Amino acid sequence: MLKVKDLDVYYGVIHAVKGISFNVPEGKIVTLIGANGAGKSSTLKAIAGLVKSKGNIKFLGHDIRGKQAHKISNMGISLVPEGRHVFVNLTILENLRMGGFNKKHSELEPLYEKAFELFPILKERANQKAGTLSGGEQQMLALARALMSEPSLLMLDEPSLGLAPKIVAEVFDIVKMLNSKGMTVLLVEQNAAQALKIAHYAYVLENGAITLEDEAKALLNNEQVRKSYLGEM
Amino acid sequence: MKRNQILTILSIILLFLFLWYANNNLSAYYIRILNNTAIFLMLAASYNLINGVTGQFSLEPNGFTAIGAYTAAILTLTPAQKEAMFIISPMVPWLQNLHMSFFPALIVAGIVTAIVGFLLGFPVFRVRGDYLAIVTLGFGLTIRVVSNNTISITNGPLGLKGIENYTNLWWTWGFAVVTLIIIMRLINSEFGRAMKAVRDDEDAAIAMGINTFKIKMIAFVTSAFFEGVAGGLLAHLITTISPTLFTFFLTFNLLIIIVIGGLGSMTGTAIATILVVWGSEILRFVEQPMHIFNFTIPGIPGMRMVIFSILLIVIMIFAREGIMGQKEFSWDSLFKLFKTKKVANK
Numbered sequence: 001m002l003k004v005k006d007l008d009v010y011y012g013v014i015h016a017v018k019g020i021s022f023n024v025p026e027g028k029i030v031t032l033i034g035a036n037g038a039g040k041s042s043t044l045k046a047i048a049g050l051v052k053s054k055g056n057i058k059f060l061g062h063d064i065r066g067k068q069a070h071k072i073s074n075m076g077i078s079l080v081p082e083g084r085h086v087f088v089n090l091t092i093l094e095n096l097r098m099g100g101f102n103k104k105h106s107e108l109e110p111l112y113e114k115a116f117e118l119f120p121i122l123k124e125r126a127n128q129k130a131g132t133l134s135g136g137e138q139q140m141l142a143l144a145r146a147l148m149s150e151p152s153l154l155m156l157d158e159p160s161l162g163l164a165p166k167i168v169a170e171v172f173d174i175v176k177m178l179n180s181k182g183m184t185v186l187l188v189e190q191n192a193a194q195a196l197k198i199a200h201y202a203y204v205l206e207n208g209a210i211t212l213e214d215e216a217k218a219l220l221n222n223e224q225v226r227k228s229y230l231g232e233m
Numbered sequence: 234m235k236r237n238q239i240l241t242i243l244s245i246i247l248l249f250l251f252l253w254y255a256n257n258n259l260s261a262y263y264i265r266i267l268n269n270t271a272i273f274l275m276l277a278a279s280y281n282l283i284n285g286v287t288g289q290f291s292l293e294p295n296g297f298t299a300i301g302a303y304t305a306a307i308l309t310l311t312p313a314q315k316e317a318m319f320i321i322s323p324m325v326p327w328l329q330n331l332h333m334s335f336f337p338a339l340i341v342a343g344i345v346t347a348i349v350g351f352l353l354g355f356p357v358f359r360v361r362g363d364y365l366a367i368v369t370l371g372f373g374l375t376i377r378v379v380s381n382n383t384i385s386i387t388n389g390p391l392g393l394k395g396i397e398n399y400t401n402l403w404w405t406w407g408f409a410v411v412t413l414i415i416i417m418r419l420i421n422s423e424f425g426r427a428m429k430a431v432r433d434d435e436d437a438a439i440a441m442g443i444n445t446f447k448i449k450m451i452a453f454v455t456s457a458f459f460e461g462v463a464g465g466l467l468a469h470l471i472t473t474i475s476p477t478l479f480t481f482f483l484t485f486n487l488l489i490i491i492v493i494g495g496l497g498s499m500t501g502t503a504i505a506t507i508l509v510v511w512g513s514e515i516l517r518f519v520e521q522p523m524h525i526f527n528f529t530i531p532g533i534p535g536m537r538m539v540i541f542s543i544l545l546i547v548i549m550i551f552a553r554e555g556i557m558g559q560k561e562f563s564w565d566s567l568f569k570l571f572k573t574k575k576v577a578n579k
Contacts, residue, residue: 090426098430101427
């Protein structure tokens, strides 16, 4: 579904992503794991059109590299940004409305229903400002908001960041459940253990380059990965 | 829904009844202040749209007001008047012979300003935050320099004189009410919500598929249009305009108004406009020579601004969001207030 080839991202003189290539097949969860500054978020931002990049990004057969971000979003790629980034001064309902910005008014009602079914906590607080939600609830809202545009590819940037372990498990359960209903997911995580548990395929990023790739289950048992990312001595 | 609309229409009628009374009974001084209030309300409301609602810290209103004022004034002056006035160098012939009545001149002023705003938007919205403020500040200065030097269009530092005094309470308040209605409708529309989303988190808004450049442009061009019209009204109220009239001071006054009222709240803007415009009239005495016991303090020009600055500091400390924050007045909340009071009385 998504094919990335020789992707380069530069911030001025800093070469953040160094010619990486990977595939996200339809209906799968693919994860990019790696330490801080490995270039994971830059990769997602490049795909979403938020930063300039070089190389080749193909989505459903169309070349999307260099397109404007709102056009890429309209094609069916939805990004849940790192650190949630909900609109704190808008209500939850308005946040969801923004997620479905490219939808017609008549299409919205069933989408709200769907979001509230998935995240009942949001329904109780529909008219509350998003800034009053807890971190976990904001992450749920960010997820629900990203789903409003009915994407065919969902990109999650560090969904576990700053959340209690219990909430992290909840978020990952939801991602897994979405995937079982057919959603393709590209997941970027520092929490490698959690990510590898739900993913089908994984890439390990180090200093902007892919050093390892395999089935997620195989990587869970990989000596090198266990040492570097799963905290085993 | 119905009830609220009726109440809104009733209060607008009440406002115009008051204006009718004011027009017939109050002195020219008070009518002038009422006119000023309406023009500043237009300026502040449209400034708040870009600065408060969309969160783009720009400092352009003095430039836009100048463009509107000059455009409208050039259009309503008769060819004979222009010929007599342009003594340094004659006016460009096609402008010299252009003549219109007041209302179309105001609309053209708005449209010309909106076009300038549209063109300015392309370079301006490539930058964010402080840079945006600096670029727009530069634009205001540029307009001033240009109006000083394009002598065959603006008559340079001599300014334009003898502009017909068309502006009256009906024009100013009519336009102010229309401006507020249109801006409120815009804020409550799909675009308005997107503007607030851009203010809260521009990156997330982009990721949501919102074309933030377009959204910012809509806000900017709308506010440019109304600032242009307000400039035209101002020109026909004071009847003499020159480049020195549209300094950064004007923008600064508007900034005080929208910060005191609450960035993003039109209700707050209305309250703050009345406070600042009437306040600066009431505070005139502090600039007069004062006798306290046996001491005589000479009049200090600019003393009022000191008081406003102190007021601004106090607001920054104790009510950082301004009078209204981001809240708006609504009939529903008013009725709710009464209801809870009644319950409390029982």
